[in-house]
Amino acid sequence: MNKLDLQDPDINNVQIKVCSRCIYDERVSNISFDANGICNYCHQVDKLKEEYGTGKSKGTLQLNKILDKIKLEGANKKYDCIVGVSGGTDSSYLLYLAKKWGLRPLAVHFDNTWNTAIATMNIHKLLNHLEIDLYTYVVDNKEMDDIIRSFILAGVAESEAPNDLGFAYLLRIAARKYSIKYILEGHSFTEEGITPLGRNYFDGKYIKSIHQKFGKRKMKTYPLMTFTRFLTSIIFDQVKFIRPLWYISYSKKDAQEHLNQLCGWEYYGGHHLENRSAAFFHTIYLPGKFNSDFRNNTISSQVRIGNCSREDGWSIYNTAPIVEPDLLTYVKKRLEISDIEFEHIMNKQPLSWKDYPTYKKRFERLKGLFYLLAKLNLVPKSFYIKYCS
Amino acid sequence: MLRTRIIPVLLLKGESLVKTIKFKNFTYVGDPCNSLRIFNELEVDELMVLDISASKEKKSPNFSLIKDMCSECFMPLSYGGGIRTIEHAKKLFDLGIEKIVLNTYAIENHLFISQLSSYFGSQAIIVSIDIRKRRFAKKDVFSNTFKSYLNLDPIDWAKQAEELGAGELLLTSVDNEGTWQGMDFDLIKNISQNISIPLIAHGGAGNLDHIKKAIHEGGASAVGLGSMVTFQKKGMGVLIHMPKLENFN
Numbered sequence: 001m002n003k004l005d006l007q008d009p010d011i012n013n014v015q016i017k018v019c020s021r022c023i024y025d026e027r028v029s030n031i032s033f034d035a036n037g038i039c040n041y042c043h044q045v046d047k048l049k050e051e052y053g054t055g056k057s058k059g060t061l062q063l064n065k066i067l068d069k070i071k072l073e074g075a076n077k078k079y080d081c082i083v084g085v086s087g088g089t090d091s092s093y094l095l096y097l098a099k100k101w102g103l104r105p106l107a108v109h110f111d112n113t114w115n116t117a118i119a120t121m122n123i124h125k126l127l128n129h130l131e132i133d134l135y136t137y138v139v140d141n142k143e144m145d146d147i148i149r150s151f152i153l154a155g156v157a158e159s160e161a162p163n164d165l166g167f168a169y170l171l172r173i174a175a176r177k178y179s180i181k182y183i184l185e186g187h188s189f190t191e192e193g194i195t196p197l198g199r200n201y202f203d204g205k206y207i208k209s210i211h212q213k214f215g216k217r218k219m220k221t222y223p224l225m226t227f228t229r230f231l232t233s234i235i236f237d238q239v240k241f242i243r244p245l246w247y248i249s250y251s252k253k254d255a256q257e258h259l260n261q262l263c264g265w266e267y268y269g270g271h272h273l274e275n276r277s278a279a280f281f282h283t284i285y286l287p288g289k290f291n292s293d294f295r296n297n298t299i300s301s302q303v304r305i306g307n308c309s310r311e312d313g314w315s316i317y318n319t320a321p322i323v324e325p326d327l328l329t330y331v332k333k334r335l336e337i338s339d340i341e342f343e344h345i346m347n348k349q350p351l352s353w354k355d356y357p358t359y360k361k362r363f364e365r366l367k368g369l370f371y372l373l374a375k376l377n378l379v380p381k382s383f384y385i386k387y388c389s
Numbered sequence: 390m391l392r393t394r395i396i397p398v399l400l401l402k403g404e405s406l407v408k409t410i411k412f413k414n415f416t417y418v419g420d421p422c423n424s425l426r427i428f429n430e431l432e433v434d435e436l437m438v439l440d441i442s443a444s445k446e447k448k449s450p451n452f453s454l455i456k457d458m459c460s461e462c463f464m465p466l467s468y469g470g471g472i473r474t475i476e477h478a479k480k481l482f483d484l485g486i487e488k489i490v491l492n493t494y495a496i497e498n499h500l501f502i503s504q505l506s507s508y509f510g511s512q513a514i515i516v517s518i519d520i521r522k523r524r525f526a527k528k529d530v531f532s533n534t535f536k537s538y539l540n541l542d543p544i545d546w547a548k549q550a551e552e553l554g555a556g557e558l559l560l561t562s563v564d565n566e567g568t569w570q571g572m573d574f575d576l577i578k579n580i581s582q583n584i585s586i587p588l589i590a591h592g593g594a595g596n597l598d599h600i601k602k603a604i605h606e607g608g609a610s611a612v613g614l615g616s617m618v619t620f621q622k623k624g625m626g627v628l629i630h631m632p633k634l635e636n637f638n
Binding site for chain 1: 429
């Protein structure tokens, strides 16, 4: 099944060019190397660290200013910010921090009905301990399965897009429902890196068109972020997106230990593995069909911050990912894909998002508008970079 | 002393789990198999799944889904919904269902209870009784399938079900279901005093005190939980969990 183009696990025997600082290699999209063999993504991380004062007093000062503003603007409300939760490390730790900083967060969870027990239990333990309220949206399971299945039948890589975009829109829905003006995101560029540009892409039109073509059911409960809904939310709700972990020093490993001691929170064994459809995507579907392995994102970051040597990182990256036993059987059964059909899907020539209708051209035309909105923090800066260029 | 039996009662609508309030206003809860998997990890002692759309849509039990659920579930699983023949029951037991729950068809055909009971033994037969208060009048047995009152005294019907061969009763108060505001303790007491088979009280539990009261004052032998295992807390989001029962027995 695994089609990963694995290289020699010994970094000294490798024939392709690998960054001299992290483990990104020449196959990473839009990569370039400087005279010292350091890749542009390492430089990007350095630049962001400088800009956000990550882990330094500059960063703390900037963040404190933002926190004060959140408290002030939310003073008369039941909640002053939203934190999206998945049961994973970053969002869990961010909730803990939010509470420690004196914020009054509402936890928001997009339930795609593929949760692992460990994720569900983590959310419960943590919210109970911190006394934080939860807003959940559960999609009709059969409808969600139909949408995920349609992406797999379409032969494109973005089978997790319906989850990611559904979650993104749900945060906006919850913000409107409770008139909350700030959404905190648990992303850390030092721990996870910046996703290389051009690797994958998704938007509301992409999801709608793929589902219309390959789905069997009607889209009734899935929160689809169409262009109009997106723009309406930006203009009327004026929610700001904040990534607190960009300003402070943050270690995933320490966070996990801390959460465990705090409330018995447990680690689930890998980035994104707290959800079973995400686990399928990362450990089976992407490596098997697209010869693609997102682990280099996290591993490169771990090498950059010195948690792991370059040699060890490269060796891990070039060893096939560990797949949960039974996961594939479960996915096939749930998505009603037979063994033969699955084999056929995995062997078929991969297609790209460019083969289906999307809003990409429209976002590019409106580049100026989104530049302004990103300046005002009304859309994430990463959105502007990814969608408008 | 026996351990208090706490039974998550999960409602199946089509192929999705839902939760209702007073048998209406359903909310999606999740995928049945995935949810059972989560309950498995939570080390629940027993579970009950009721298909609330089968009888209404005149469908037989969804055997392929039940088969998948049984394979995800390591604890005893009771099932109700759309059971109308001995063959249905037989197939369910073959798939690994521990007890079957009868409601609509037991009302239509009382003797069905006796037939099943003599065939499979009364310990495997739960009769489910839904009670709703009539406007300006007393409580009556209610059929959700036909959306009508049956002009049956709850105590009489409970006694009759026992005589016909039910091994256990599931008593649901429609007015309390999904409200978190407490159970119909009078009703539970009235019924439990008049029958000798175990009674599962269901509908309205919102905290541990409610559960205790149903057992100690109401005389129920088990409590069925819906909202309490489905939502973080009253008015909040869906989050499957089991209440801590340590300080309980």
